[in-house]
Amino acid sequence: MSRKITLAVVLSLVLGCATVWAADMQTGTWKLNVAKSHYKTGAPPQSSTVTITPDGKDGVKVMVNTVNPKGEKLNVEYAAQFDGKEYPRTETGAGAVAGQTVSLKRIDDHTVERTAYLKGKKLTTEKWEISKDGKTRTVTQTGVSADGKPVDQVQVFDK
Numbered sequence: 001m002s003r004k005i006t007l008a009v010v011l012s013l014v015l016g017c018a019t020v021w022a023a024d025m026q027t028g029t030w031k032l033n034v035a036k037s038h039y040k041t042g043a044p045p046q047s048s049t050v051t052i053t054p055d056g057k058d059g060v061k062v063m064v065n066t067v068n069p070k071g072e073k074l075n076v077e078y079a080a081q082f083d084g085k086e087y088p089r090t091e092t093g094a095g096a097v098a099g100q101t102v103s104l105k106r107i108d109d110h111t112v113e114r115t116a117y118l119k120g121k122k123l124t125t126e127k128w129e130i131s132k133d134g135k136t137r138t139v140t141q142t143g144v145s146a147d148g149k150p151v152d153q154v155q156v157f158d159k
Contacts, residue, residue, distance in 0.1 A: 025110055025130045026060060027052045030137045030157035040152040043069040050137075050157060055079045059104070068094055082106040086117060097146040118146050135159045 032048035048066040055061040059081035066074045072094030080087035086101040097118065105113045112128040124143030130136070137157040145151050 024054075025134060026112060026128060026137075027054055028159050030159055033156045033158050036156035038154045041150045042153070045069060046071060048155070048157075056081055058082050058106075070094070078102050080104045082112070089116070100146070116143075124151050 028051075030050040030052070032045065032050075034044050034047070037044060046067040046069060048064065051063045053061045056079070059079060061079040062077065064074075064076040066076075068074060074091065074093040074095055076089060076091050078087055078089040080102055082104045084103050084105050086103050089100040089102050091097055091100065099119050100123075101117045103115045103117075107113055107127075110130045110132070114126040114128065116123045116126075122143070123146060124141055127140045129138045129140075131138075135158065137159070139155040139157065141151055141153050141155070143151050
């Protein structure tokens, strides 16, 4: 009987650690490496920092601080679970657009898909990929901006 209990405890610890480890792959402070990033539509920002922290049962809180090409600041914040449901997104600063929501889906330990919406209409899809060593975050973004312009970019962030 004690072997079964020990096995159950070990299995629970392994599964629990795997869940925490997966969330930890996305979390941290990520700084945009403009030189390694590619902007097919639009000019790159001067800088961007993304801070991702654990939130709730299986989610994250995301804070993005960007300085656009003109030197103006834009801040984005949201908290969302990895359940595919829409959660409110708040923007303040230059070019801020009210009424946006986001949904998150975990693809695997290193990959997340984020979809942005404006008043229920799909705008962009992002694929967040964390490198095997956990030091690089690549965000591939496609779709349209809130004002209907095409979005096609690959952003590379360093931890």
